[in-house]
Amino acid sequence: MASGQRIQARGARQRVAAQRAAARRAQRTRRLLLAGGGILIVMILAIVLVAVRPGQPAAPAAPGTAAQAAEVAAAVAGVPAATFDSVGAGTATGLTATSGQPLLTSGGKPEVVYMGGEYCPFCAAERWALTTALSRFGTFTGLGLIHSSPTDVYASTPTLSFHGSRFTSKYVSFAPVEWFGEASDASTPFGHAYLEQPTAQQAALFSEYAGGSIPFVDIGNQYLIPQAQYLPSALQGMSWSQVAAAMRDPGSPVAKDIDGAANIITAAVCTLTDNQPATACTPAVQSLERTLAR
Numbered sequence: 043m044a045s046g047q048r049i050q051a052r053g054a055r056q057r058v059a060a061q062r063a064a065a066r067r068a069q070r071t072r073r074l075l076l077a078g079g080g081i082l083i084v085m086i087l088a089i090v091l092v093a094v095r096p097g098q099p100a101a102p103a104a105p106g107t108a109a110q111a112a113e114v115a116a117a118v119a120g121v122p123a124a125t126f127d128s129v130g131a132g133t134a135t136g137l138t139a140t141s142g143q144p145l146l147t148s149g150g151k152p153e154v155v156y157m158g159g160e161y162c163p164f165c166a167a168e169r170w171a172l173t174t175a176l177s178r179f180g181t182f183t184g185l186g187l188i189h190s191s192p193t194d195v196y197a198s199t200p201t202l203s204f205h206g207s208r209f210t211s212k213y214v215s216f217a218p219v220e221w222f223g224e225a226s227d228a229s230t231p232f233g234h235a236y237l238e239q240p241t242a243q244q245a246a247l248f249s250e251y252a253g254g255s256i257p258f259v260d261i262g263n264q265y266l267i268p269q270a271q272y273l274p275s276a277l278q279g280m281s282w283s284q285v286a287a288a289m290r291d292p293g294s295p296v297a298k299d300i301d302g303a304a305n306i307i308t309a310a311v312c313t314l315t316d317n318q319p320a321t322a323c324t325p326a327v328q329s330l331e332r333t334l335a336r
Contacts, residue, residue: 101192102189102191102192102198102224103188103189103192103198105186105187105188105189105203106186106187106188106282107187110187110282110283111185111186111187111202113283114185114187114202114282114283114285114286115173115177115182115185115202117283117286117287117289117290118170118173118174118177118202118286118289119173119174119177119181119182121174121289121290121301121304122290123321123324125289125290125291125292125297125301126301126304126305126308126324126326126327127324127326128292129292129297129298129301129302129305130302130305130326130330131302131305131306131330131333132297132298132299132301132302132303132305133272133295133298133299133302134171134271134272134298134299134302134303134305134306135271135272135303136271136306136333136334137261137265137266137267137306137307137310137334138265138266138267138268139264139265139266139334140251140263140264140265140266143263143264144263145262145263145264145314146247146260146262146263146264147215147262148215148217149215151211151212151213151214151215152213152214152215152261152262152311152314152315153214153215153216153217153262154172154176154214154215154216154217154259154260154261154262154311155217155218155219155244155247155258155259155260156168156169156172156204156216156217156218156219156257156258156259157219157221157240157244157248157252157256157257157258157259158218158219158220158221158222158256158257158258159220159221159222159223159232159234159237159256160188160190160203160205160220160222160223160224160237161190161191161194161222161223161224161232161234162190162191162194162222162232162256162257163190163191163194163195163196163197163199163274164196164256164257164269164270164274165190165201165256165257165270166189166190166196166199166200166201166274166277167196167199167201167270167271167272167273167274167277167299167300168257168259168267168270168271168303169201169202169203169204169257170201170202170277170285170289170300170303170304171271171272171299171300171301171303171304171307172259172304172307173185173202174289174300174301174304175303175304175305175307175308175311176209176211176214176216176307176311178304178308178319178321178322179211179213179214179311179315179319179322180209180210180211180212180213180214180216181209181210181211182207182208182209183207183208183209183210184206184207184208185202185203185204185207186202186203186205186206186207187200187201187202187203187282188201188202188203188224189201190224190274191224191234196273196274196275196277196278199274199277199278200277200280200281200282200285201277201282202282203220204218204220205220205237205238213311213315213318213319213322214311214314214315217244219238219239219240219244220237220238221236221237221238221239221240221256222234222235222236222237222256223235223236223237232256247260247263251266251268252268253268255268255269257269257270259307261307261310261311261314262310262311262314264310264313264314265310265334267307271299271302271303271306272299272300272302272303273299276294276295276296276299277296280296285300289301305326305327305330306330306334308322308323308327308330309327309328309330309331309333309334310331310334312327312328312331313331313334
């Protein structure tokens with residue numbers, strides 16, 4: 043990787059890390075409010091509501107319909123190769139390579155594991171990149187359209203949900219775990235109600251590699267995404283269809299974020315599929331493969 047690329051990637055990682063730290067502080071504050079009681083909590087809540095979010099607490103945005111989801115999924119899967127090639131790595135951060143680990147497989151194919159939560163704005167960002175990257179290798183059905191929590195940082199980020207979805211591919215397996223929903227539950231590690239549960243193997247991977255944060259993505263146990271590859275800022279205020287449309291414009295901030303992250307994921311998967319299929323593992327993607335540290 044060239045010096046300029048390393049500096050750009052390091053700066054992007056630092057920005058993402060700073061925003062994730064802010065999100066963790068906000069999450070700890072919410073847990074403190076939920077765990078406390080009495081007059082002090084009432085006073086704190088009153089101050090927060092007046093100073094930060096006057097009026098009624100923001101309600102979760104309505105999810106998209108099945109027809110909308112199918113339309114957006116098709117648009118995300120149809121981003122032209124020329125657009126991907128023009129964006130390259132864009133403004134996304136890279137991956138972390140494991141060392142000496144056996145290939146993670148399922149059904150004789152390399153397996154990609156995703157663990158996240160529907161409330162999580164950083165998971166919201168990463169899902170766009172994962173969906174468009176994996177759509178170059180196979181087909182999604184049953185994707186949902188949701189928003190991240192309206193009370194977290196990057197409130198109500200538009201995104202897709204893997205809950206209830208299915209992915210089919212000749213080349214790679216995908217095991218998504220939408221671990222947490224949006225409803226609050228102070229008894230869970232992330233302060234939100236459980237939606238799905240990981241297998242013992244997935245929980246072990248999370249424990250070993252994730253550093254206690256989501257989203258977590260393991261690509262064949264050879265490459266890891268221990269945090270979102272870009273910040274959700276460019277997605278704020280957009281509809282799902284607007285995000286999908288912006289992904290087709292290589293000059294847009296959305297494309298530089300999402301398509302860049304997707305290209306990096308695609309390059310990692312291509313290293314595990316012997317650069318098949320050629321429609322995904324293009325010469326531009328193969329050039330990115332050489333930048334993945336091993």
